[in-house]
Amino acid sequence: MAVNMESSLGPLRLRHPVINASGTFDVLAADRVLAADLFTDFPFAAYVPKTVTLKPREGNPPHRLYETAAGLLNSIGLANKGIEAFIADDLPRLGRLPVPLIASIAAEETNGYGRCAGLLDGRDEVAALELNISCPNVELDGKALGCDPFLTASATAQARAATGKFLIVKLTPNVTDILVLARAAVEAGADCLSVINTVHGMALDPWTLRPALGHVTGGLSGPAIKPVALRAVYLISRELDVPVIGMGGVTSANDVLEFLAAGATAVAVGTACFRDPLLAVSLVQELEHQMELRDIATPGELVGRAH
Amino acid sequence: MAVNMESSLGPLRLRHPVINASGTFDVLAADRVLAADLFTDFPFAAYVPKTVTLKPREGNPPHRLYETAAGLLNSIGLANKGIEAFIADDLPRLGRLPVPLIASIAAEETNGYGRCAGLLDGRDEVAALELNISCPNVELDGKALGCDPFLTASATAQARAATGKFLIVKLTPNVTDILVLARAAVEAGADCLSVINTVHGMALDPWTLRPALGHVTGGLSGPAIKPVALRAVYLISRELDVPVIGMGGVTSANDVLEFLAAGATAVAVGTACFRDPLLAVSLVQELEHQMELRDIATPGELVGRAH
Amino acid sequence: METVPAQADLYQCPVVESRTVGAYHLIAFVAGEIAAVARPGQFVMIRQSGPALDPLLPRPMGIHAVEADLVKVLVEPVGKGTVVLTDARVGDRYSVLGPLGNGFDLSGEGTAVIVGGGVGMAPLALLAGTLAGRGRDVRCQLGFKTRVQAVAAELFRDVDVDICTEDGTMGRKAMVSELLVECLTDLGPAAAEAELFVCGPGAMMRAAVETAREYGADAQVSVAAHMACGVGACQGCVVRAGGEYRCACNQGPVFRAGELEWR
């Protein structure tokens, strides 16, 4: 059976359903290191650069990484060059990618989302915006904005007012009821939800018995959190009508099938890119092969099959 | 250096700081299968049987278990014979154990906690009570009681009124701010907190792409959740004055040291008992050895060292 | 059920044989204490040693053969846990806990009709040899998808085996339930005194039990369940039997067909 891997995510046409997760694949850095010509053979169906903020941020002190069982704790702290340098230096180069570009933005105050969205609204290189309201390292009154339905709605509404582009809101799992947050974002104008960002966690160095991360706590990603992510995607996509980008612990083609069946329209690979920066190449091949074996004609056919 | 492994948990004298987690070690069943004489050589410093409820519960339909990356999803659904049969059949036998007995109780309504606590209050076999308010499978209006500070306080207060025994409340990590729940329990009369119960999750069978558990969602345990548990223990023990029993993903002596350093007074082993039902024997030996190597004279010396 | 040695390091058993048998993988461990007491239909929980925590838990494997102080299992690599088991190399040490479970009831006297599907044949090999050794009349039928699995039937040493495959690449082209019907018909009136011993995929076991019922024969079936502990501690491995949930690990894995409720 011929498999047609094309997918769509709102107005975005994707060659297949697999994209990268923000902060885990840097096409500009990888292109310097890897012999692959990433600008012609880009393995993902869309590219999401690392989150940028209004002002440059130098990020958290080291250590910023600590591996846990089947997981990775990070406290990068949204290190980035700031949206102006992003627009000036990176956007022109990213515009040459053969896939849609989804810019990820964050701010320390809700109105910063409106300003960032406004700065990108006029840029043709940008196909969609993702609001990172869930990074556990940027806190408002000691709490991530994405934990509060009010602030979530407010950030979303401000971005919505500033742009007509496809608007994705990325949710945090660190809440009592993620559906409440999902509804708040959609009611405030989100076109799509990214589910999930990292899970709050912490590690101690087993030798010193002191916190392993410079920032003490951090965000857990990787296969360890896949069950948390699948549940969130399942619950949200059963209740709400917007497309969901599923992510959290994807390392294989089977994982992609599971996220689609749980209700995701597209699936993002994050931490697994660190196992192999070109994982997406073999993963997408294997995905096509599995779909053939299982008689699945299109990714869309599978979306929500587990409901 | 001579290591003194003795620990105390409120009025309970423990031979060492390692106990079992409710629902993961069944001394009556294991004693039938293992050649070890568990009633004389009991490896844990206290015994926590599986949670019992007022009425018998047959539990959830199979599959009730699914292994995930470095984790285990379960939806046992609090299968148990009910508190009356527990008192009649099990208590007399459990009373013969050479360690303190911590009975774990749950109820579907808050006042059930008072009734269960009352039924056990007069029993000399029982050294302490643990309120399981956090099992994700028993839900009130679709939500675990332990997710709500009000219901948590109410269940704790009712149990407090019914017993003078050492009262432990076991918290769920599936909340936006676990400190709020911890405070609610302590203000309502908890003497001690168990941190944490399982993390909400879900898995799909990679072949059928249907939910892997009969109950669809379940609770994630094992090393995958250790970072979540360590963070909760760290945050709570820094803020509150009651002793904390730390648990979540412990598989080794180093893990025990880490939980102590994060602020736990005692540490419970759950899922790891399934890797090896007598793990505690070697783990406690290794713990003593590590303490010797590291010049730690008593477990108490280590408690909160990471703060 | 015999009791399992008490010291954790007793579970550490060296691998002395590890080889492919068609689609399956045979592993032999030195495990004298298990070998000494194991009965057909019992199982072990097996796990690679080492610091890695994925796979996390041991996997249940039927005891396929016992020779002197060796215990053998036959693994079908279907997922992460079983694929990793096939990496076993001679000299590795695995954690092997057992023997666990009740095993088959061998007290019957009628013809023993053994019905296996796929890797479900693994524990039936020990059963067939034991029953034949006791002089009981044994008939064996094994069904497989295709040849690469069916070649494992060579592991049945002490008894004759009828083999079928779904695609006819080895033995008869048939489902094992067809072979069973022929066998019971062939037994004539003795069929009603016969006793089936069944292990395999759910649908195949159901069909076999149904056929047994039609011929008035008894049946014992060894069920599969997801297990975590194997010793009755987690309540995870339940099957519906006798109107309640029973643990496959310590109230099974062998049940009388009559008490099982198929889903």
Next chain:
Amino acid sequence: METVPAQADLYQCPVVESRTVGAYHLIAFVAGEIAAVARPGQFVMIRQSGPALDPLLPRPMGIHAVEADLVKVLVEPVGKGTVVLTDARVGDRYSVLGPLGNGFDLSGEGTAVIVGGGVGMAPLALLAGTLAGRGRDVRCQLGFKTRVQAVAAELFRDVDVDICTEDGTMGRKAMVSELLVECLTDLGPAAAEAELFVCGPGAMMRAAVETAREYGADAQVSVAAHMACGVGACQGCVVRAGGEYRCACNQGPVFRAGELEWR
């Protein structure tokens, strides 16, 4: 920094040698594309293949030696990831990504004073051989805790090495910083033209750099950092240098001593 092959399966490199060298473990991979371009001070990210997801990420290992199409690393088993690497058996395939990082700047001309502590000696072996091959004057000092580590100094083939241990069980009983002072004193006025190449534990590197400064010598140090990607994607491996956070993987791991801010 050279570019890394584009196809994922090119990273799969067979193990052809795997053996204990005292407290460390030497592994040789067939990795022709890496061997062809690797420079001293560069590193590879190494990971076992297979379905298990713990350990999850590759571990950074300095390139210890290059021979024809072989790349060798020397692993000190300190935690889960490195312990698992020492399980490597001939014929296994590992994912080996590299060469990564900037490597040492070899353009200097003064005496090369190589200072290694513990397993930090691993990448210095390739450096020493390369510099000696170019005819540069090379002095090597290696410090270890005790003999079982120090025996690995035998892996320095092309140059003479001064060894010390903290407990005097092999070589001098001294800290490597004492050897360094003697070496620089011995060089006399040439010390100010000398260049240090340092790799080892933080405290030892700091002491070496301090000594270099006192003698007016330059120093390049190869720093350790927790890494996830190795290619500049995660921003996780930062060290403080030149007043900002720089990634050890693609702006290092070798830095000029002068730009590093020690914590």
